Amino acid sequence: MSELFGIIGNPIAHSLSPLIQNEAYQLNGMNAYFQAFHVENEDLETAIAGMKAIGIKGFMVTVPFKAKVIPFLDEVDPIAEKKKAVNVVKFIDGKYVGYNFDGEAWLQALLEDMGLKSLSKETILILGAGGAAQSIYYALSQFENVHIDIANRTMEKAEELKKLGQTHRYTNIISLEDAERRQDQYDIIVQTTSIGMWPETNRSPMNITHLKKGAFVSDIIYNPAETKILKQARENGAQTQNGMKMLALQNALSIEMWTGQKVSYERMMESLEKTLS
Ligand code: ATR
Numbered sequence: 001m002s003e004l005f006g007i008i009g010n011p012i013a014h015s016l017s018p019l020i021q022n023e024a025y026q027l028n029g030m031n032a033y034f035q036a037f038h039v040e041n042e043d044l045e046t047a048i049a050g051m052k053a054i055g056i057k058g059f060m061v062t063v064p065f066k067a068k069v070i071p072f073l074d075e076v077d078p079i080a081e082k083k084k085a086v087n088v089v090k091f092i093d094g095k096y097v098g099y100n101f102d103g104e105a106w107l108q109a110l111l112e113d114m115g116l117k118s119l120s121k122e123t124i125l126i127l128g129a130g131g132a133a134q135s136i137y138y139a140l141s142q143f144e145n146v147h148i149d150i151a152n153r154t155m156e157k158a159e160e161l162k163k164l165g166q167t168h169r170y171t172n173i174i175s176l177e178d179a180e181r182r183q184d185q186y187d188i189i190v191q192t193t194s195i196g197m198w199p200e201t202n203r204s205p206m207n208i209t210h211l212k213k214g215a216f217v218s219d220i221i222y223n224p225a226e227t228k229i230l231k232q233a234r235e236n237g238a239q240t241q242n243g244m245k246m247l248a249l250q251n252a253l254s255i256e257m258w259t260g261q262k263v264s265y266e267r268m269m270e271s272l273e274k275t276l277s
Helices: 017-027 041-053 078-083 102-114 131-140 155-164 176-181 228-235 244-259 265-276
Strands: 003-009 032-038 056-061 088-092 095-099 123-127 147-151 171-174 188-191 216-219 239-241
Touching: 003 017, 003 041, 003 244, 017 032, 017 244, 017 265, 041 056, 056 244, 078 095, 078 131, 088 244, 102 131, 102 188, 102 216, 102 239, 102 244, 123 131, 123 176, 131 147, 131 155, 147 155, 147 176, 155 171, 188 228, 216 228, 228 239, 244 265
Parallel strands: 003 032, 003 056, 123 147, 123 188, 147 171, 188 216, 216 239
Antiparallel strands: 056 088, 088 095
């Protein structure tokens, strides 16, 4: 019998995870199947009980359930507990256990594309303070000498986010206007909001006009492949990265967690690029 995996979200119809997961299972000769599940808010608890009852061995969690899913899991690992968000669940000894490695997937993608092994003293701007920013900030706050500015429309939410990396010495909360003004101070800018996502592709949280020479700009959005902020950054001389590698890594890491099998995320990226172009 095939092992079953899936993803829950709402909306979920446009998720590309089923495509890249099922392709990876085939390529690696795995007897498994991946299904996207559209779940209504009020059905979340029942949906999770149902998935357990029918033997789903692992599932990914996306918007809007990353935080909401926690009360319905049997266990949550300490990092996901701290981030108050889960992106992948694994069935272990009769229990659903939640984990979160969104930030690690993003960081791996960043380091690879920047050609670095680690970060040292970079000055970094995080745009946004939602669930995605949370994971990214947590991953970045392990580098104690980097300087991190968090800019968000609602500054109180950025203050909350700062508490997550409470041992981090150099984190400041600033307004979006200040971020725009000071944009030439940053080595790395990461855009974590949904602004600029298809179909509202002419929007951007910040106007890029005067970046630091050699700056790297990362946007976690992958549709469109080049958001307005990335286009402006490229035109301003920056190296840029969209969210495709992060998405591929999230999927590859999930498969490895569920099955112990390493799969190629580069292959997943090729499929994503083909599908989205
Ligand atoms: P996710 O889990 O995908 O990160 P989220 O938790 O809803 O989603 O967070 C969305 C982020 O996008 C937040 O930082 C949000 O800013 P606020 O905290 O001020 O709401 C930001 N965002 C969304 N729409 C925005 C807009 N029109 N202008 C500025 N920021 C916006």
